[in-house]
Amino acid sequence: MSCMHVFPNSSVSQANTVRRVFKLEGGRTLVQVNGQRVISACLNVEVTAPEFANLGKLGFGESKDVMETEGRVIVGTYARTPIVLVSGKGCKLYDAEGREYLDMSSGIAVNSLGHGDPTWLKAVIEQANTLTHVSNIYYSIPQVELAKRLVACSFSDRVFFSNSGTEANEAAVKFARKFQRHSHPDAKEPPTDFISFTNSFHGRTMGALALTSKEHYRSPFEPVMPGVTFVEYGNIEATKELIQKGKTAAVFVEPIQGEGGIYSATKEFFRLLRSACDDAGALLVFDEVQCGLGRTGHLWAHESYGVFPDIMTLAKPLAGGLPIGAVLVTERVASAINFGDHGSTFAGSPLVCNAALAVLEKISEPSFLASVTKKGQYLKQILTQKLGHNPHVKEVRGLGLIVGIELDVQASPLVDACREAGLLVLTAGKGNVVRLVPPLIITEEELELAAEVLSGSLPALDGSNSK
Ligand SMILES: Cc1ncc(COP(=O)(O)O)c(C=O)c1O
Secondary structure, three states: OOEEEEOOOOOOEEOOOOEEEEEOHHHOEEEEEOOEEEEEEEOOOOEEOOOOOOOHHHOOOOHHHHHHHHHHHOOOOOOOOOOOEEEEEEOEEEEOOOOEEEEOOHHHHOOOOOEOOHHHHHHHHHHHOOOOOOOOOOOOHHHHHHHHHHHHOOOOOEEEEEOOHHHHHHHHHHHHHHHHHHHOOOOOOOOOEEEEEOOOOOOOOHHHHHOOOOHHHHHHHOOOOOOEEEEOOOOHHHHHHHHOOOOEEEEEEOOEEOOOOOEEOOHHHHHHHHHHHHHHOOEEEEEOOOOOOOOOOOOOHHHHHOOOOOEEEEOOOOOEOEOOEEEEEOHHHHOOOOOOOOOOOOOOOHHHHHHHHHHHHHHOOHHHHHHHHHHHHHHHHHHHHHHOOOOOEEEEEEEOOEEEEEEOOOOHHHHHHHHHOOEEOEEEOOOOEEEEOOOOOOOHHHHHHHHHHHHHHHHHHOOOOOO
């Protein structure tokens, strides 16, 4: 049998190199390819990883070719940034021409362990080599193990797996409706409505889209799921009044709004929300797809409020870059759900769940979470120092390593100038917020570099008019 060789932190391609194999203790092997150490996993294919992806092999000459072809063959849903990324290592990404970027975007809050984390890579390779996918009509061990660990480290009693954030919210919508039907067996019209908030983002499928506040995302596809009312984020009186009408199946809320512009809820808002839901029998759903799993320095963002939901949705970082979603529920909610009420072909596959186990284990370490808190505080401090004096900078806010820089102008000239200087950052809000969601493993030196580049790129805003 031949072996699959994978350089930690890089992609995989055909071998044409000098290879040496060393037997180690415990049956493990150490493989060197051209003198470089690589991970070895037994498969019946022979591959090695290149420094950079081989554009030529796929028929592309350079980035320009990729972009032109994309424009012809991909449905135009993304206004893409004009770079072709081909490899990553830690907090660095590399484009097809070999330019290095410091990644403060993490694939939009996904790559919390950075790119090519060796423990994650090992979990993926070992599981791919053992069992990648089985139907959910069978039991599989990584899925049960991951659910067991999620339950052990959260408010929840049970887990449902999906493949993405929007699917997790879609499942939460169904669970909330089913819960209300189950709780009001004799009611002709059990509560079916939902409350969501201004600046919220919950996904792009018809239920999650209906809960997403930006009209611009919803209106071309109407009618979306009916029965959603948007209330001002933080306005407890208006929310309470609506919940008290008794028609609300569930309230969906992000403890920290990511896409909406890095707005945090207050403790008071969450406490009153919890008691209003309890009084009326409505469910409280926390969408932690973006802010959850260590990003705030707490394992779950809601821990900082001391308020617990009935349902929590997770996705982005959970499997370290592989597609996953999860809906964590209490036993009370789970008891309303029967066989056949929901399902998914791919969700909870052994491959994805084994990757997620590696991610969860690392991020849930108290010392790891403490390092996120420390680095988050440092990032806000240096951003305030280096950028705070600029008249376009209105506020630096956020918790842990989800940080927003609100401007009085559109952020895109600054984002473009940062990219030119080798730094990848995102926008949020109405396009007036620079969003920083770096890998949680980022170092203080890398944060300093990011703040330096942002500060040096601020003149890009000089031609912009304040709103
Ligand atoms: C808070 C929140 N919920 C849901 C989603 C949707 O997740 P996905 O893109 O995986 O469907 C996102 C994505 O940005 C999000 O930030």
